[in-house]
Amino acid sequence: MTDVSFLLLTFFILTAQFNVPDVETVTTPSSISEKLLPDASLMTVLSTTDGKFYFTPVDNGTERMQLLDKMGEKYGVKFTDKEKVEFTKVQSVGVPMNQLKGYLNLSEDDKKAFKSQTGVPLDSTNKQLIDWVQKSLEVNPDYKLAVKGDVETKYPKVKALFEGLRDIDFLKFWLITSQEVAQ
Amino acid sequence: MAEVQVKDSSGKGGKVRSQKQPPHVDLTPMVDLAFLLITFFMLVTTFNKPNVMDLGLPAKPKDKTQTPPPTEIDLSNSISLIIGKDNRIFYHQLDQAGLNEQTLQETSFDREGITKVIEQAKARAKDQTKFTVIIKPTDDAVYKNFVDILDEMAITKNEIYGITDIKSWEQAIYDKKVGGSAPAAPAADTN
Numbered sequence: 001m002t003d004v005s006f007l008l009l010t011f012f013i014l015t016a017q018f019n020v021p022d023v024e025t026v027t028t029p030s031s032i033s034e035k036l037l038p039d040a041s042l043m044t045v046l047s048t049t050d051g052k053f054y055f056t057p058v059d060n061g062t063e064r065m066q067l068l069d070k071m072g073e074k075y076g077v078k079f080t081d082k083e084k085v086e087f088t089k090v091q092s093v094g095v096p097m098n099q100l101k102g103y104l105n106l107s108e109d110d111k112k113a114f115k116s117q118t119g120v121p122l123d124s125t126n127k128q129l130i131d132w133v134q135k136s137l138e139v140n141p142d143y144k145l146a147v148k149g150d151v152e153t154k155y156p157k158v159k160a161l162f163e164g165l166r167d168i169d170f171l172k173f174w175l176i177t178s179q180e181v182a183q
Numbered sequence: 184m185a186e187v188q189v190k191d192s193s194g195k196g197g198k199v200r201s202q203k204q205p206p207h208v209d210l211t212p213m214v215d216l217a218f219l220l221i222t223f224f225m226l227v228t229t230f231n232k233p234n235v236m237d238l239g240l241p242a243k244p245k246d247k248t249q250t251p252p253p254t255e256i257d258l259s260n261s262i263s264l265i266i267g268k269d270n271r272i273f274y275h276q277l278d279q280a281g282l283n284e285q286t287l288q289e290t291s292f293d294r295e296g297i298t299k300v301i302e303q304a305k306a307r308a309k310d311q312t313k314f315t316v317i318i319k320p321t322d323d324a325v326y327k328n329f330v331d332i333l334d335e336m337a338i339t340k341n342e343i344y345g346i347t348d349i350k351s352w353e354q355a356i357y358d359k360k361v362g363g364s365a366p367a368a369p370a371a372d373t374n
Binding site: 005008012013015030031032033035036037047150151154165166167173174175177178179 | 220221238329
């Protein structure tokens with residue numbers, strides 16, 4: 001019995017995925033949906049109270065590098081190998097493309113302390129957030145997208161995101177919600 | 184915790200036991216702990232997944248020629264919900280001519296409010312299979328309201344609903360209503 005219990009224990013310890021705290025704390029709205037977030041290759045868009053967006057690319061080193069190459073190509077930024085390696089480790093992107101290079105060159109501690117003023121830009125002329133999604137899909141069309149929005153996010157921001165996703169014909173995604181508590 | 188049991192062999196006339204018996208280690212507390220940890224990790228693995236809600240957006244027509252002709256929905260078969268600021272929600276079943284500050288009614292986001300309104304409107308609808316909910320969030324709405332309404336669609340099992348921009352004449356009435364009425368009805372819930 002001891003052997004079996006320790007075997008199980010080891011198994012659960014190894015398979016447990018600890019959730020990494022988000023860049024900024026968001027409170028997700030509640031819903032009655034009981035569907036759990038699937039285990040797919042997931043990219044996440046985080047939208048905070050003050051309308052900033054963060055983009056979390058898929059957790060896959062080689063595909064992240066391809067994504068960075070594609071984004072760099074589009075925005076005319078050349079990344080060194082060191083920066084690419086750094087990019088595979090970042091939790092999420094919260095800066096415009098022209099600041100990304102600088103952000104990647106920060107030290108670990110500075111990165112943690114770094115608070116983005118702008119987030120990833122998304123407006124009618126500068127749709128970098130949509131480009132991140134689109135380029136990720138170019139790397140691997142099987143990616144899924146989850147949107148994690150704060151309850152206080154203003155609707156026009158949400159609408160801009162949805163409209164942008166419609167523009168690139170990416171129509172099915174998930175909204176991360178929390179379990180509805182009994183009233 | 185492990186206790187080593189050594190037999191006391193002080194009996195005078197008693198049979199002298201073999202001292203070579205290996206000491207017993209009580210494993211019970213260790214197993215208890217192991218099972219406790221198993222339980223913990225099992226719970227952690229299943230509970231750290233957040234819930235999700237499916238959302239499918241309508242595709243944008245590629246060019247103007249493919250745009251389907253605008254379908255006119257019978258007013259009694261549809262209800263327009265206008266999501267305003269401070270968690271307020273308004274509804275009407277009227278057209279431009281009939282809508283004014285009195286006919287734009289307000290309700291709340293809870294079960295007694297919007298759920299009832301939708302159910303009643305559906306019960307009144309001429310063709311219940313085509314009952315459509317038109318959701319019009321204003322720019323004052325927040326993401327929570329939007330998710331709440333989508334949730335409401337799931338609760339009332341309305342498959343047909345559309346999210347669209349508020350029309351200018353509705354916006355005008357809404358502005359009047361929000362601006363005109365004193366904050367007598369505070370936000371339903373502000374959690």
